[in-house]
Amino acid sequence: MDDPMPSILTLVTPPTLLDQSIIDLISSILPTQNLQWLSEQEALDIPLPEHKDHEQTIHITQKIKQTLSNKPVDVFVTHSEFRKKKLLIADMDSTIVQSETLDDLASEVGIGEQIAAITKRAMNGELVFADALNERIALLKGVSANLLEKTWQHTQLNKGAKTLVATMKKYKAYTALISGGFTFFTQNVANACGFDENHANRLSISNNKLDGTVIPPILGKEAKLFHLKRLTEELKINPQETVTIGDGANDLPMLTHAGLGIGYYPKPIVAEQVVNVIQHSSLESVLFMQGYHRSDFVNE
Secondary structure, eight states: BBBBBBEEEEOOTTTTOOOHHHHHHTTSSOTTEEEEETTTTTTTEEEEOOBBBHHHHHHHHHHHHHHTTTTSSSEEESSSTTTTOSSSHHHHHIIBSSSHHHHHHHHOOOOOOHHHHHHHHHTTTTHHHHHHHHHHHHHHTOBBBBHHHHHHHHOOBBBHHOOOOOHHHHOOOOEEEEEEEHHHHHHHHHHHHTSSSSEEEEEEEEEEEEEEEEEESOOOHHHHHHHHHHHHHHHHOOOGGGEEEEGGGHHHHHHHHEEEEEEOOOOOOHHTTEEEHHHHHHHHHHTTTOOOOOOGGOOO
């Protein structure tokens, strides 16, 4: 497979941990004299030797990942062309926010563990997403809708969420939050972070109580891919100018079809199929992968 575009290796650690010992390890595999710091002792770019074969680039990347496997380093590989993206699509639960909001809602009524077990299986690809969603919502029949706001008050954004969205918008990218969760939460998260639009499932509520159903159609993995394709077309951008990020099985289609698909502390089924995975650093790595320097960031 031809790899006509030069590739760039980006290394990111938690702040201050990217030291000379890590660079020395890489130097045994790659020339590092042209490295460029994106953030001192945190993030750097290293141009990869040009290969006609894309598989060689992947091979070198995997070798470096193995060499650094006992270090808190995320290793990413991107193309130099179309590096700064014009569209960001992000998953919400366990990606932009720290938790699974539906599990948190269930915890408010004492069935958190029961629902979390179903969520885990769905995110690992063991259950059909729509079936798992309907099963979980049925268990919440009769729950007061007031608990949605209480759950939101306890919801925490992941580090870098606001910075990621604000910085990409500063540089004229369009941002969308697309979730298999619920609009009550995506609207709040979108407002908190500044996403341009958000889409999610709709809870059916009667007399201020959840009636145990989801208003169709259900938004799952196909819908996430649909919105990626729709926005790419509406914005009249090259598909390579898109970046998506998520953690679960229902994110895979949009991750594998984007110009840059990123797993965020992903489930194993995602980690196996996506090259670029955040496992040690924050959402700010999505910016480093695009070649942004920390001085470019819009701080939270």
